[in-house]
Amino acid sequence: MPYPAPIQEFVENLSYIDDRGDRVQALIDLSRSYKPANHEKPYPADHRVPGCESEVYSWVNLTQDGNLDLEIAVDNPQGISAMALAAIITEGIQNQPPQTAAQLDEELVYALFGKELSMGKSMGLTNLIRQVKAQAANLA
Amino acid sequence: MSIEIQSRGYAHPTNLVSTEWVATNLNNSNVIIVESNEDPLLYPSSHIPGAYEVDWTLDLNDQVMRDYLNRTGFEALMSRLGATQDSHIVFYGDKNNWWACYAFWVFQLFGHTNCSIMDGGRIKWMNEQRPLVMDLPNNPTSNYTAPERDDTTERAFRDEVLAHVKKQGQLVDVRSPEEFTGARTHMPDYPNEGALRSGHIPGAKSVPWATAINPANGTFKTAAELREIYENQKGISPEEPTIAYCRIGERSSHTWFVLKYLLGHPNVKNYDGSWTEWGNSVGLPIEKP
Structure with missing residues (x-):
């Protein structure tokens, strides 16, 4: 199953970039589109993404018209990779029907970051996808 | 050397430098600043002015065997940094300097002893609102010669x-x-x-x-x-x-x-x-x- 359309488009465009530096720059640019969550600190522990070094929290709710309202807080100014992933996930499923979140796949981490990440960081980012999917599934 | 670090009583205080020391040595041509991180997006997103990146997977590890780069690889790396045998290499990075210390250690396998860690790492520099840039350094490369890697004194098998x-x-x-x-x-x-x-x-x-x-x-x-x-x-x-x-x-x-x-x-x-x-x-x- 393809990713939600905006994510699929980004992944495909990224796959055409051969130069590592250009790929990294595209991901940094993506991270700059990250919008912080509108929640006050301290963030609740039950929204924390397990295994993410960057202290990442996610909330998934429904809008009045029954679509997804996703917010992700990356509580670490050095969490560039987490911000990039948060931005693309949000772009992919925000204001979409809840079942759209089922199209998120953990392979997205590798499609975006490839072999550039350590195992530890990969796991944290993968867990962000898992948590958002689980939170959305609870609403569906 | 930082007076504050000197006052801490370390055995080899010159191997640890403060963020202030780095800030005052940004234009010191004998000092080469190296950032080494776990997150590969961090350095390209911003870094200390003039700092080079040494990536632990791409630069320090052999790409096939579980081992480190060999003499030829180290010479190429140091030449890319514009280093000479006298260069003072200062490492810093994310994760409380895990990877900075790792890079420092690998450099010791090739006998480049004039190395330091920047105390507090990247996050301390950021928290102190010190300058960060995206520009890549473009110092002249060098022709560094290194001895064969010595795994006998700092590395255990x-x-x-x-x-x-x-x-x-x-x-x-x-x-x-x-x-x-x-x-x-x-x-x-x-x-x-x-x-x-x-x-x-x-x-x-x-x-x-x-x-x-x-x-x-x-x-x-x-x-x-x-x-x-x-x-x-x-x-x-x-x-x-x-x-x-x-x-x-x-x-x-x-x-x-x-x-x-x-x-x-x-x-x-x-x-x-x-x-x-x-x-x-x-x-x-x-x-x-």
Whole structure:
């Protein structure tokens, strides 16, 4: 199953970039589109993404018209990779029907970051996808 | 050298520099600043003006074998940095300087001893609102010549560790307490990177790497505080050979730096095979409390 359309488009465009530096720059640019969550600190522990070094929290709710309202807080100014992933996930499923979140796949981490990440960081980012999917599934 | 760092009583205070020292040496042509991170997006997103990136996977590791770069690779790396034999290399990075210490350690295998760690790492520099840039340095490259890699003085291999165990030698396990006791085979919240057995190397003392750090700002504790932890509480004797290990050798390079440079223990080695080798090897002894 393809990713939600905006994510699929980004992944495909990224796959055409051969130069590592250009790929990294595209991901940094993506991270700059990250919008912080509108929640006050301290963030609740039950929204924390397990295994993410960057202290990442996610909330998934429904809008009045029954679509997804996703917010992700990356509580670490050095969490560039987490911000990039948060931005693309949000772009992919925000204001979409809840079942759209089922199209998120953990392979997205590798499609975006490839072999550039350590195992530890990969796991944290993968867990962000898992948590958002689980939170959305609870609403569906 | 920073007066504040000098006042902490370290054995080799020149191997640790403050953020202030780095800020005042940004234009020192003999100083080469190197950022080494776990997150590959960090350096390209911003870095200390003039700093180069040394990537632990792409620059320091052999791309096929589980090993480090060879002499030719190190010469190419140093030449890219524009380094000479006299260059003072200052490392900093994310994760409380894990990867900075790891890079520092690899550089010692090639005998480039004029190296320092920037105390507090990247996050301290950021928190102090010091300048960060995206521009890549464009200093002239050099023609660095290096000796063959020497794995005998700073690096321990499996068989040496086994012999060390049989002699009841000193070992420092810098992993989390859960990893040490065998409750888990990997760091809390980290994936299992394939260790089949849990526990620790027989006789090892558990001193998690972060014990050496002030949690408030990521700087190293004073020599007196470190001595109390490692020597008085854990009984690590400066006179005896010590081998530090973790899971893949990055956290233990941090403790290797503490023992060797901050406390001045003369014979400390880093076992980079660490638990991912020991916990998977057939027939090696394992201890569980």
